[in-house]
Structures are given as C-alpha cells and as structure tokens.
Amino acid sequence: MRRLKKRMQFLKAARGQKAVRRGFVLQAVPCSQNEPGIGFTVTKRVGNAVQRNRIKRRLRALSDDLSQNFHPNYDYVLIGRKEALHEPFSQLQQSLAKAIKKIHTSDRSEGRTGAGKSK
RNA sequence: CCAGUUGGUCGGGCAAUCGCUGUGACUUUGUCAUGGAGGAAAGUCCGGACUCUACGGAAACACGGUGCCGGGUAACGCCCGGCGGGGGCGACCCCAGGGAAAGUGCCACAGAAAGCAAACCGCCGCGCGCUAGUGCGGUAAGGGUGAAAGGGUGCGGUAAGAGCGCACCGCAAAAUUGGUAACAGUUUUGGCAAGGUAAACCCCACCGAGAGCAAAACCAAAUAGGGUUGGCGCGGUCUUUGACCGGUCUGUUUCCAGGCUAGCCAACCGGGUAGGUUGCAUGAGACAGUUAGCAAUGAUUGUCCAAGAUGAAUGGUUGCCACGUAUAGCUUUGCUAUGCCUUACAAAAUCCGGCUUACAGACCAACUGGCCUU
Secondary structure, three states: OOOOOOHHHHHHHHHOOOEEOOEEEEEEEEEOOOOOEEEOOOOOOOHHHHHHHHHHHHHHHHHHOOOOOOOEEEEEEEEEEEEHHHOHHHHHHHHHHHHHHHHHHHHHHHHHHHHHHHH
C-alpha cells in the first residue's frame, strides 16, 4: 500500500467517487500507479489531538486488515468522523468492505451511462 | 474518630495476536535482539542555550520591562528566607508591596463644598421686629450626602465652638539601641500640616540589539537564467597579424593607463528549486549516597544512558484481574450477576529552567483544631 502525502493527491481524490458511512467517508479516484494508494484525513472539528490520533490509528489498522479489498490503479482517502472512535471494530470492517464494493459497482455503471450521455 | 492545612508520589496491571518506528547485529532487503509520550508533552506567557543578521568603544535620548530587604541561579517577571499590611480559634493563607511634603491631571452620582478650603440645615452673639422672622458677624461640635468631608477618644475651655490647651493613641523629624538590610523598639521635640488615585501622566533605581530549528550548514535532478574559457565571427578606414579613428567602463573633469565593444556553438564553473543529509538526542542529564546551609540551592563520590516521528511512529483487536460507577437480586459489616466512551486532563516536534491553566480517583508524610478513652 502506498501512502498519499501530497495535498494535490488529496484534492484530486475529493473530486472522485464518494461513499458515506457512520464512522468515515471513503473517497476514491483512478490513478496511474499500479499499487493502490491510501490517505487519511481527520479534521479539527472531530476533537482534540488525542481523539484525532486515535481515529487515524483505527482507520489505518482497518485499511491494513482489508488491504486485499482495495483495487489497483486507484487512490483512496478515508475521512474520519467522530463515530469512528467508539464504533465496534468488526462493524467498521464490514462497512468499509461494503463501501469499497459500492464505489466500484457505481463507478462501472456510471462509466457506461456517462459514455452514453456524452454521445 | 471527625474536620482541616501544607508538601509530595502515582495516575491502571498482566497476557495473547496482528502491526508502526529508532538503534545494533548478521548468513543484508529480511530475520533476531532491544528502546519507544506527559505531569502537565497543553497555553506559547517569561528566562536561557544554540543559529543567522546587525554591531569599533562609550555615553545620552527615546521606547519596553521590572519594583520592600537579603540570598539562590546560566538567567528570570522564578524559587527560598525575612520584613510590612490584611484574613483565620489555629496549622497556615493572601498582597501590582518604590515615590502622592518635584510637578500636572482626575475624583462619576449625590452633596453647600471633592482641595493653597468652603458653609445647606444647624449652634452662638449683636441690630431690627409684638411674634413669625430677617440683616451682619462668629463657628465647624451635631445633622444630611458620599467610596472618601483638612486626625481619633476623653477632659478642660468658650457666647457657641475649634489642637485653642492638656492626657492617651495616631502622624512627622531628630537622636539612640537591635538587625547585613527591609524594619522594629525606646527617648526627645514638633505641632496637626500631609484626602484618594502612579494597572493617570510622571519622578527615581535597575535591566534590555533583531529574528528564529520552517534558525542554519552541507549534498544536489529537470527547467529557466548567470559567469569563465575556446572556436567562428565582431562599428568605420587601411592588404591580413595589427594600427588608427570611434563608442563604452574604471564616481565626475583633464591627461595617462587598462578592459570591453553583435551574435552563434562547445566545454567548464558557481548560485539555487524539488528532494536528501546534518542540526537531532551526553544534557544547566537521571538515580543513589556523603556533606555545607533554616531553606531555595551548592560541593562531591559512585552508577547509568533513558522517545526521536516529519500526512507526523510510540498502536489495533481480544481475554483475565484490580479500581470506580450504574442497575437488579439476596442468607443487607456485605455478597453475587450484568453493563460501562473499562477511565480524569490531555499526546512530543531543537532542547532546558520557570509560570499559568486542565485533571476521575488513589496513596504517603508532617502539622492544626475538636471529641472520646486511658
């Protein structure tokens, strides 16, 4: 797994597909690199430094566990929400797997309809 | 036993499994070993170390800061010990605590008056008047206003009063005693003058360059631009080397001297961006002892090396125990079961010394007051 570090990469991902869940928001955008990339964002609105760090760690552990589910040639960004602090870990795992699935199914269908619309 | 004061310590533990990161080793790209948040890491409010910039020295002025005395310290606006004032029965706590007789300003509302005093109601005397009262003068005891009204209490004194006089208290000055000093005590004298405000200007004493690790140093792509050298070429005239005449630069003018005088190509050089390395973890260091000191702290001996990330590591998940809490049940000093944001406040970012603020709860020591027993 590649880590996203540049501001540009995050801005690009924000314009891509989006899936909102209770504990987090998942964004995804195609990229040229074969290895999937992942970045984390936890804003100051969520809490103080201790809570933000904890959310980031849980999300990182989450993405490490489910690294097989991420598609190659894609960049992902996980935005932490307050509920990620206390939601059970197994539940977070399920919702992340579902969120990835949803993004890629809707992406394919939208690709087809989008192509049709452009014509 | 209850209530309290001060100082200090800790602020979950163990295990399994999957990871992150620093260091070391090696059969060198993976394995092993080992280290990995706090008392406030926080706020960024003071003081330093360190780095760069500026700077000949010194003084003055301006600006900012500090402000009882002595000590500690690398330094401080910090700490310790005293002094003075205030609070508490007490242990103890609190104080932005220099100067208001150098000057200027301000003192809302109320009140007659807010400051080299003045006089609203009063009180007293004299004149006028039958009385009610009124004119002039004296006075500041009483009333009323206010945060504050030109010492306080008592006696004398007086027309009424007043430091007008006296006693005590307060205040000031001088002498003297104790103390390093702040200051305290005593005596004498003075005569009641000197309201508050300096987190108003100000005066006095002392201190003070600026910016900060995104400091700074080094290595160093691509692109653009710069310099040096060489080649071709190079304002005008002469047949080339070159010479002369021009132009321009060396601050200006004259003289002398020297350099450069379109452009293109190649090689080399240095600055510098992305990026990387250092800075950067051995330090005003930690722990234990001895010793000087009332203490802060100093001296000294021994042992030890204890986080170093950079979209930012130090964790995710699970089990057991301890603690706390809520609910329910019971053979109600208590026990059992179940649940919990399984803990409070909060996470290093160059490093130290402080201050301030936040903090569920647990524990230790010394001391104070009260009750009971002996």
